[in-house]
Amino acid sequence: MHPDLAPRTAACLLFDWDGTLVDTQYANYRAMAATLATEGITLEQEWFDARTGTSSAEMIRTLRDERNAALSRPVDDLVAERDALFLKEAHTIRPLAPVHAVVEAMRGRLPMAVASGGARHVIEATLRHQPFHDAFSAMVTRDDVERGKPAPDIFLAAADALGAHPSRCLVYEDSDEGVAAARAAGMAVIDVRPYTRGDGR
Missing domain, CATH: 1.10.150 (DNA polymerase; domain 1)
Structure with missing residues (x-):
């Protein structure tokens, strides 16, 4: 795991899907x-x-x-x-290795959720093919909230699903809208783009 991606003091981890966890x-x-x-x-x-x-x-x-x-x-x-x-x-979609390494390192140590602006049925179908398919305790998608990113709703709902205060959550994101949504939710956020560029893209 790259040291810049380490969660440090976070109590739970929230991961965007497209472009963060997987190269779609x-x-x-x-x-x-x-x-x-x-x-x-x-x-x-x-x-x-x-x-x-x-x-x-x-x-x-x-x-x-x-x-x-x-x-x-x-x-x-x-x-x-x-x-x-x-x-x-x-079935052809692959994980983005730098973020995959975070998931594997934190599996069983911190609660983790997928928090995506994508559609639930699409994410669930793709997740089945991933090596971390059983690593997440919750999933919140655009289908579950009134407003998508850059509104904070998806991340707030994911924190609630994990029983964590927003201030204790760390978000992994790859878009300007997602970063803005995490900040609007009062959460720390890591922009993974500097680490995932060139990884399967």
């Missing part, structure tokens, strides 16, 4: 781009990469509004198609 970036992009292509919308990877902390639905709405695009199907239907395309690749 390109698979997520391909699924979203293919879905939007059916609507005549070209999704640039640079645009997508800049918004990885938001949910699929929020991303589609933002793109629709920015480009004044007329969608032929409801956003929820597009999200369902995106999820189905992604799940076809779920």
